[in-house]
Amino acid sequence: MNNAIPAGPGPEPPLSLIFDPQKRLARLAGALTVDAPRSIWRPLEPDKASASVAGINGELTLDLAGLTALDLNGSAQVLSVINQLDRSGVQVSVRGLPDDLAVILELAREALKAPTASPPPRIGLIEETGRKLVAIKNDAATLVTFTGKLVIDFLSSLRHPSSVRWATVEHVAEVSGVNAVPIVALVSLLVGLIIAFQSAMVLKFVGLEIFVADMVGVAIVRELGPLITAIVLAGRSGSAFSAELGAMKAAEEVDAITTMGLSPVRELALPRVLASLLTTPVVTLFACFAGIWGGCLVLTAMGYSLLTYWQEAISMVTGTTFNICIFKSIIFGFVVAAIGCQRGLAAGDGPGAVGEATTSGVVTNIVVVAVIDSLLAVLFYVWDI
Amino acid sequence: MDKTMATPVRVEGLTVAYGQNPPILENLNFAIRTGEVFGILGGSGSGKSSVLRNLIGLVKPRAGQVFIFGQDMWAEEGRWLNVCRRRFGMMYQAGALFGSLNLLENVSMPLREFTDMSPAAVETAARMKLSLVGLAGFEYYLPVRISGGMQKRAAIARALALDPKLIFLDEPSAGLDPITSAGLDQLIRTLARNLGISFGVVTHELGSVMNIVDRAILLDKAAKGIVAEGRPADLAQMTWPPYVVAFFHRRPLEDEGKISEANNARQ
Ligand SMILES: Nc1ncnc2c1ncn2[C@@H]1O[C@H](COP(=O)(O)OP(=O)(O)OP(=O)(O)O)[C@@H](O)[C@H]1O
Ligand SMILES: [Mg+2]
Numbered sequence: 001m002n003n004a005i006p007a008g009p010g011p012e013p014p015l016s017l018i019f020d021p022q023k024r025l026a027r028l029a030g031a032l033t034v035d036a037p038r039s040i041w042r043p044l045e046p047d048k049a050s051a052s053v054a055g056i057n058g059e060l061t062l063d064l065a066g067l068t069a070l071d072l073n074g075s076a077q078v079l080s081v082i083n084q085l086d087r088s089g090v091q092v093s094v095r096g097l098p099d100d101l102a103v104i105l106e107l108a109r110e111a112l113k114a115p116t117a118s119p120p121p122r123i124g125l126i127e128e129t130g131r132k133l134v135a136i137k138n139d140a141a142t143l144v145t146f147t148g149k150l151v152i153d154f155l156s157s158l159r160h161p162s163s164v165r166w167a168t169v170e171h172v173a174e175v176s177g178v179n180a181v182p183i184v185a186l187v188s189l190l191v192g193l194i195i196a197f198q199s200a201m202v203l204k205f206v207g208l209e210i211f212v213a214d215m216v217g218v219a220i221v222r223e224l225g226p227l228i229t230a231i232v233l234a235g236r237s238g239s240a241f242s243a244e245l246g247a248m249k250a251a252e253e254v255d256a257i258t259t260m261g262l263s264p265v266r267e268l269a270l271p272r273v274l275a276s277l278l279t280t281p282v283v284t285l286f287a288c289f290a291g292i293w294g295g296c297l298v299l300t301a302m303g304y305s306l307l308t309y310w311q312e313a314i315s316m317v318t319g320t321t322f323n324i325c326i327f328k329s330i331i332f333g334f335v336v337a338a339i340g341c342q343r344g345l346a347a348g349d350g351p352g353a354v355g356e357a358t359t360s361g362v363v364t365n366i367v368v369v370a371v372i373d374s375l376l377a378v379l380f381y382v383w384d385i
Numbered sequence: 386m387d388k389t390m391a392t393p394v395r396v397e398g399l400t401v402a403y404g405q406n407p408p409i410l411e412n413l414n415f416a417i418r419t420g421e422v423f424g425i426l427g428g429s430g431s432g433k434s435s436v437l438r439n440l441i442g443l444v445k446p447r448a449g450q451v452f453i454f455g456q457d458m459w460a461e462e463g464r465w466l467n468v469c470r471r472r473f474g475m476m477y478q479a480g481a482l483f484g485s486l487n488l489l490e491n492v493s494m495p496l497r498e499f500t501d502m503s504p505a506a507v508e509t510a511a512r513m514k515l516s517l518v519g520l521a522g523f524e525y526y527l528p529v530r531i532s533g534g535m536q537k538r539a540a541i542a543r544a545l546a547l548d549p550k551l552i553f554l555d556e557p558s559a560g561l562d563p564i565t566s567a568g569l570d571q572l573i574r575t576l577a578r579n580l581g582i583s584f585g586v587v588t589h590e591l592g593s594v595m596n597i598v599d600r601a602i603l604l605d606k607a608a609k610g611i612v613a614e615g616r617p618a619d620l621a622q623m624t625w626p627p628y629v630v631a632f633f634h635r636r637p638l639e640d641e642g643k644i645s646e647a648n649n650a651r652q
Contacts, residue, residue, distance in 0.1 A: 034496075034548045038503040071548040071580060072517075076510030077502060084505060103579045111513045114521030350529045351484030 019043040024059055029066025032074035041081055046088045060085065065096030075108035143364075146265065146342045150273060153266045157274070168271035169278075176237030176272075177279025184232045184283050185290035191224055192216055192294025200298055209302060213312035216295030221317050221325050225288035227373055230332035233280065234365035238340030241272050242361035245344025246354040254345060269341035273334060280333025281326050288325060320385055328376060332369055339365045391455030393417050393473075393551040393583040394440060398449035401435045408447055409435055411609050415602050417551070420581040422573060424594055424601030424617065426632070431604045433587040434478055437555055440585065441475050442466050453551070471499065473551040474544035478559075478587075480536040482528040488515055488539050489524040495546045514542040517572060519565065534561045541569070545576075552576075553585045558593050566590070570597045591635065595621070603629055 015030030017040050082092045157164045200212045254264050299309045343361035347353045394417035402408040409432040417423040427433050438444040442458050451458045453469040482491050493511035518538040558566040570593045576582045594617050603613040605628050613629045621633040631638050
């Protein structure tokens with residue numbers, strides 16, 4: 001009788017479990033509810049050292065006559081302890097439960113009789129790797145298919161311009177093109193400033209600071225302007241497309257479009273890609289302009305006149321360089337919007353799906369833009385332009 | 386006085402309104418008694434869910450008080466709000482399951498947060514609650530992978546998790562087949578009778594109203610209040626006002642304007 005653990009200061013007789021190993025009898029008294037502390041069951045916990053429960057084997061009687069209240073969570077505690085004892089080889093018989101409470105225990109016991117599922121098996125490393133590879137392969141395939149559909153829709157939209165949702169195009173062009181100009185210009189200005197500053201530090205030793213202007217002009221217009229614009233737009237507009245279309249997918253809006261006999265690519269992706277195609281070159285021009293001005297700030301601070309700098313910088317921007325800039329910006333505009341939309345339309349369901357689609361869109365975009373940029377650099381070198 | 390003896394829900398002079406909009410319902414008075422299944426009935430858009438949002442403390446009443454087990458919910462600048470909230474379970478109209486957790490985790494989460502039960506007991510309890518609503522075998526499914534009706538049942542299981550003495554259900558049987566819905570009715574009745582749990586149930590399914598509801602109020606948008614209160618069997622016998630008659634006999638209202646005038650006149 002010395003195993004009593006009173007619990008809880010409630011007004012009821014306190015919950016207690018009195019365990020008598022000699023008689024193989026455990027008496028539970030008080031209110032056994034959701035508020036019961038787990039320490040109450042300690043006397044009946046399996047003894048790890050002797051592999052037996054509280055020093056007994058075989059049978060145990062659980063006397064519940066003293067219970068004043070019982071709820072389903074209380075029943076769950078009783079049943080889980082009985083189950084635990086059972087697994088350590090102790091059969092428990094329950095007795096004495098007042099009728100009104102027995103109904104509850106019976107309800108709980110019945111509920112637990114239904115066949116339940118066990119946790120799904122964990123996937124091994126090799127299988128996981130295989131699954132990832134297959135997923136990447138499928139992913140690349142869907143991206144190619146999607147691009148194909150998009151190009152077909154794009155060509156047909158050229159033949160039938162009236163079939164395009166120009167209202168959407170206009171709205172997207174404003175939100176993701178025009179509104180992106182300040183941030184793109186700011187980033188580009190700072191990059192131009194940094195390049196100019198760093199190269200001026202070096203060129204100062206040989207007294208050729210003025211060539212900083214040429215360098216900034218070429219670097220910004222040929223490479224960095226389009227690249228900075230593409231990366232900022234990938235993070236700003238591409239991600240917005242993924243999230244927007246992903247949310248529409250989750251809300252079954254995309255399914256609704258499909259079942260109306262319309263093509264989600266045409267209705268949702270095409271206007272965004274068109275808007276991006278139209279605005280990205282313009283945004284890129286702003287970026288180039290801002291970048292060159294960034295360099296200008298450094299050189300004027302070093303005492304050169306504005307006019308000298310500007311003439312020097314512009315002299316390097318030939319027609320070819322300018323065309324390369326525009327060409328790249330068109331490619332990037334297409335890629336950023338297309339991948340953004342594709343990731344949105346391919347979003348899974350579930351709460352994390354939109355987030356995953358957005359992340360995947362931005363990451364894919366940055367990788368693809370970088371790869372395309374390097375390929376173009378190699379090509380232009382080989383073609384000597 | 387023992388705190389469990391207090392009336393589970395008492396509503397005094399409650400005015401339901403959103404923001405600066407004109408009130409949807411005015412001066413509601415009713416109580417949900419211990420072990421009672423209380424129906425909140427009314428047409429679509431009559432403000433049933435809104436009343437519930439006031440009862441569970443999601444929206445502060447424009448006027449009036451809500452007492453949960455005798456405690457004024459909004460007394461002392463919301464100091465009692467969470468205390469009151471922990472004393473009831475709630476099933477939302479759209480389920481509101483946690484999408485990133487499987488069903489077992491959804492149900493065991495409140496148990497792990499708020500009780501001192503052992504992990505084994507928590508799992509047993511969660512499996513039991515899922516089984517009670519007929520979802521044994523779906524423990525490891527994510528909410529998006531089960532049907533709408535199943536999500537609803539899982540949400541009921543989560544509302545049952547902590548064995549609250551008071552449970553609010555927003556349209557528990559909407560979207561369920563007749564058999565499952567009858568099973569749910571039976572479960573609600575069993576819990577009310579055997580565990581003394583009180584239920585506040587929003588529903589417009591007449592079948593289950595007649596089956597399980599002990600007492601009900603009928604809300605009317607036009608009258609901005611309660612147009613009838615009592616046992617469903619009695620309400621169904623009423624011949625006046627026309628809104629009540631139409632509601633319990635599944636008839637369209639002949640003339641909306643006239644009827645709301647009549648109701649207003651009676652108020
Ligand atoms: N968040 C909110 N802001 C403003 N008004 C709201 C809001 N939610 C609901 N309402 C208005 O309150 C009224 C009642 O809405 P409520 O959702 O309570 O209806 P209901 O009776 O639950 O209807 P149903 O049976 O269709 O669920 C409606 O007219 C609605 O326009
Ligand atoms: Mg509602």
